[in-house]
Amino acid sequence: MDLTNIPIMAALKQRLAWLNNNQAVITENISHADTPGYRAKQLEKQQFSGLVDELSGGASGSVQMKANSGRHMDISGGAADTSRIREMKGREESPNGNSVVLEEEMMTLADNQMKYGMVVNLYKKNLGLLKKAIGKDGGR
Numbered sequence: 001m002d003l004t005n006i007p008i009m010a011a012l013k014q015r016l017a018w019l020n021n022n023q024a025v026i027t028e029n030i031s032h033a034d035t036p037g038y039r040a041k042q043l044e045k046q047q048f049s050g051l052v053d054e055l056s057g058g059a060s061g062s063v064q065m066k067a068n069s070g071r072h073m074d075i076s077g078g079a080a081d082t083s084r085i086r087e088m089k090g091r092e093e094s095p096n097g098n099s100v101v102l103e104e105e106m107m108t109l110a111d112n113q114m115k116y117g118m119v120v121n122l123y124k125k126n127l128g129l130l131k132k133a134i135g136k137d138g139g140r
Contacts, residue, residue, distance in 0.1 A: 026108055037098065
């Protein structure tokens with residue numbers, strides 16, 4: 001059984017992928033904190049609340065193919081991660097033109113890690129519920 005056929009599990013998996021990509025962007029910002037002229041970047045926000053409806057096909061119940069690029073198609077029928085990396089606007093710049101504020105990036109990284117842990121726990125809880133439903137819980 002493929003767990004990604006269950007909309008909530010597919011949504012959680014997609015959220016984990018987004019959080020993983022977000023961590024990569026944040027750590028890139030941190031690693032370039034002293035690079036002259038580097039502009040801080042961020043991943044576009046993901047609307048998690050609409051993921052389950054989107055993955056279940058909304059009211060129609062049919063799953064459609066979605067493009068994640070002009071040249072790519074996601075043949076699994078699931079929503080591809082279409083988040084885009086963009087430059088952060090309105091940030092202070094250091095004298096060398098760098099817009100990374102290390103303290104803000106570290107707080108964003110900690111927040112991202114907490115959200116990742118929460119989604120992992122949700123995934124585990126849903127797996128536990130599925131095991132109970134099929135009787136593989138071992139009597140617990």
